[in-house]
Amino acid sequence: MTDEVQASFDARATRYDENRRNLIPNFDEYYRIGVDALAYEGISPRVLDLGGGTGLSTSYLLERYPEARVTLLDFSEEMLAIARERFRDNPNIGFAVGDYRVFRPAETFDIVISGLSIHHLSTQEKRDLAVSIFGVLTPTGEFVNADLVRCADEHLEQKMHRHLHAFMRATMSADEVEHFIVSQRIDRPEPLEDQLDFLHSAGFTVAECLYRYWIYGVFYGRK
Numbered sequence: 001m002t003d004e005v006q007a008s009f010d011a012r013a014t015r016y017d018e019n020r021r022n023l024i025p026n027f028d029e030y031y032r033i034g035v036d037a038l039a040y041e042g043i044s045p046r047v048l049d050l051g052g053g054t055g056l057s058t059s060y061l062l063e064r065y066p067e068a069r070v071t072l073l074d075f076s077e078e079m080l081a082i083a084r085e086r087f088r089d090n091p092n093i094g095f096a097v098g099d100y101r102v103f104r105p106a107e108t109f110d111i112v113i114s115g116l117s118i119h120h121l122s123t124q125e126k127r128d129l130a131v132s133i134f135g136v137l138t139p140t141g142e143f144v145n146a147d148l149v150r151c152a153d154e155h156l157e158q159k160m161h162r163h164l165h166a167f168m169r170a171t172m173s174a175d176e177v178e179h180f181i182v183s184q185r186i187d188r189p190e191p192l193e194d195q196l197d198f199l200h201s202a203g204f205t206v207a208e209c210l211y212r213y214w215i216y217g218v219f220y221g222r223k
């Protein structure tokens with residue numbers, strides 16, 4: 001599955017940013033609500049962006065913390081190439097090519113963020129990753145994950161997808177919608193309660209779902 005995920009993002013990197021707003025309702029709220037919830041009050045947090053890709057999540061983090069020192073970690077060189085260009089004038093942004101399932105940084109971070117990435121992992125990998133994230137955070141560290149959520153009930157799950165497809169058809173061609181549906185075959189989203197359990201089980205004292213709309217959810221954890 002890893003090779004398939006990496007290859008998929010390498011292949012669509014140059015066009016990745018083009019249609020994100022057509023895929024995600026309430027786009028700005030989805031990316032801002034987790035950043036807004038952060039308790040960190042300093043000016044220059046150390047931040048790790050897991051699956052940072054083209055830098056969308058980091059760009060929203062920088063709206064609130066323009067002087068943040070961010071490391072974007074991603075195993076797609078092609079996605080990171082877009083992010084390098086996006087942040088070329090910001091010396092506080094660093095890039096690491098690698099798989100976050102095995103990446104063990106020597107430093108700690110005040111904040112870990114992730115956007116639409118962790119749902120590619122298996123259930124056990126998600127549990128293990130939550131433990132790793134807990135381990136790289138400072139004692140008051142926080143984690144924000146804007147990701148996918150699955151309904152445990154299949155009827156409701158299908159309904160969420162039908163709503164989303166209707167939303168996409170308002171601005172995208174039938175071919176583009178079909179292309180998106182095909183790209184979803186590498187997604188492995190989890191139910192909301194399970195995602196909260198991953199955080200609690202890893203040791204987070206606060207674990208909340210801050211936002212949910214159709215298949216999209218935003219999760220927050222604090223040590």
Ligand SMILES: C[S@@+](CC[C@H](N)C(=O)[O-])C[C@H]1O[C@@H](n2cnc3c(N)ncnc32)[C@H](O)[C@@H]1O
Pocket residue numbers: 005006009050051052053054055056057073074075076079098099100101114115116117120
């Ligand atoms: C849908 S993109 C999201 C990019 C960005 N965070 C955003 O919100 O637009 C998912 C990114 O996660 C990366 N990714 C997925 N699994 C990964 C892993 N195990 N290690 C590192 N990067 C991973 C992919 O290469 C891709 O760039």
